[in-house]
Amino acid sequence: MESMIGIFSVSLLFILLISLIYFLMKKNIFSTQSNQKTKESGVLNAENGEHISEFNKKNEDLDKEIKFLKEKNRRLRLKIDQMKMVIKNLEEQKSQLEKSEQRLKDLRIQKEETLSMVAHDLKNPASAIKNFVELLESYDLSAQEQHDVLSGLIETSSRLVKLADEFANVISEEYVPFQLKKENKNINKVIETIVNINKVKANGKNIELKLYQPKLDLEIRIDEEKIKEVVDNFVGNAIKFCPEKSKVDITTKVFESEVMVEVTDNGFGLTEDEVSHAFEKGSKLSTKPTGNESSSGLGLWIAKKIVEEHDGKVLVRSKKGFGSTFSFTLPI
Secondary structure, eight states: OHHHHHHHHHHHHHHHHHHHHHHHHHHHHHHHHHHHHHHHHHHHHHHHHHHHHHHHHHHHHHHHHHHHHHHHHHHHHHHHHHHHHHHHHHHHHHHHHHHHHHHHHHHHHHHHHHHHHHHHHHHHHHHHHHHHHHHHHHSOOOHHHHHHHHHHHHHHHHHHHHHHHHHHHHHSTTOOOOOOOOEEEEHHHHHHHHHHHHHHHHHHTTOEEEEEOOSSOOEEEEOHHHHHHHHHHHHHHHHHHSOTTOEEEEEEEEOSSEEEEEEEEOSSOOOHHHHHTTTSTTOOOSSOOTTSOOOOSOHHHHHHHHHHHTTOEEEEEEOTTSOEEEEEEEEO
16 A cells, blocks of 8 residues: 555656656747747847838938939029020011011112112103203294293203202112102192193194193192102103194192192003003003103102102093093192
């Protein structure tokens, strides 16, 4: 009995010893695992710290790059604005150059046209002076006729001098564009002066000039010399293209807001096509001058320009074989 109790006691002690050993072993293993987990956690924290530090560094670098790019963008925008201003200035200069070029072209055209006008208008007074001189040489004139011829010579010579001055202005380097010199003038006297000058030429072709004017003295604002050129062109053309023993009537009509001057002849007349192109530059008629006079095709074009500068109009009525009526209006 006692031996069994001893065996049981030894067995119990063995079991307790085994249990203690197991417990201690288990305790040591868990501790090792805990230490391992702690070590692993530390490693992870260290790695995370390195990643965060690297991320922060990259973020700082990115901020610096963004600031650099913003500054670069600002400078670029500044340069773009400067370039826009340069382009705008260049466009303005280009526009000014184009306008200057156009003004030069217009001035050259105007100068050429004015030169043509003056050169053309020099012919009429020069021809009138020639006719006056021939009249003085060919006829036994009365005192009154001599006075009329000398008056005509003085008037025509004065016009010739003014045209020569204008011609000199046109060909000079300091050319001043054509401008009207308007003054209040008696239109009846202006017309009468030109008709009297052309009577010598008309008499040479046995053409009768008749002047019809209202009795009132009508003063209107005109450039006297230029309107004389218009009347001289109309009357001179009628004489130039009419056959001998024709008739030319010069009539002044007064309306409410304008005055009309008509030059009517009973010559050969114009075709419909000639009527539609009568006042164009260089336009020439199928009918030739009846006294071998020259014709440049500029007279009516010049007359139109002068009248329109006075805010007036030029008109023509004609039928082939039945004569023509050339007229112009001027505002009162």
